[in-house]
Amino acid sequence: MSCGMMVRYSSAMLLGAALVLGGCAQLSSLGRGGGDAQAVAVQSPDEATARPQTRPDGGVAAGLGRAGLQAAALDQTSAEERAAALAPPAARTQHLGETLASLGSPSEPGLWLRTGLVTRVTQGRIELPDGSRSLRVELRPSGAEAGSGSQLSLSAFTTLGLPLTQLVTLQVYAE
Numbered sequence: 232m233s234c235g236m237m238v239r240y241s242s243a244m245l246l247g248a249a250l251v252l253g254g255c256a257q258l259s260s261l262g263r264g265g266g267d268a269q270a271v272a273v274q275s276p277d278e279a280t281a282r283p284q285t286r287p288d289g290g291v292a293a294g295l296g297r298a299g300l301q302a303a304a305l306d307q308t309s310a311e312e313r314a315a316a317l318a319p320p321a322a323r324t325q326h327l328g329e330t331l332a333s334l335g336s337p338s339e340p341g342l343w344l345r346t347g348l349v350t351r352v353t354q355g356r357i358e359l360p361d362g363s364r365s366l367r368v369e370l371r372p373s374g375a376e377a378g379s380g381s382q383l384s385l386s387a388f389t390t391l392g393l394p395l396t397q398l399v400t401l402q403v404y405a406e
Contacts, residue, residue, distance in 0.1 A: 308342060308386035316342050316367045316390060324356060324404040328377060334395050335382030343369040346381035348403050358402040364391050370405065
């Protein structure tokens with residue numbers, strides 16, 4: 232590199248550093264409320280200001296109905312399947328562990344738990360920590376580590392009477 236190029240390169244670097252440091256100084260003075268910062272005027276909207284329009288149906292999206300799309304509309308589990316799932320637990324079960332479950336894909340029908348506690352599809356049972364409710368489900372591997380949480384089917388959530396937005400702690404058993 233020639234001497235002239237080095238001087239130009241050094242000058243450009245110094246100028247860039249000065250600009251960066253100058254900008255930092257102005258930003259820090261704004262954070263303290265000092266400096267030459269200009270006050271920003273806030274104006275209230277007037278009649279000419281564009282505003283969101285109210286939907287003719289009162290704000291409900293078309294096709295969902297006044298109450299919105301209900302879980303029962305998506306749940307395709309039959310009454311017989313629910314009754315079988317609520318049957319008493321099998322005599323021989325193996326405790327696999329505890330998991331925190333959220334709602335799984337509502338488009339996947341059936342009573343299932345996708346979890347890292349199993350490595351292959353197997354029949355099992357889930358139980359609320361207080362032992363008040365339990366349910367036979369298909370245990371599906373998630374491919375994640377055992378402590379990484381699980382997903383519970385829509386049908387299982389509704390059969391257990393749980394709110395769909397709740398994270399639920401479950402005891403998991405293999406049958």
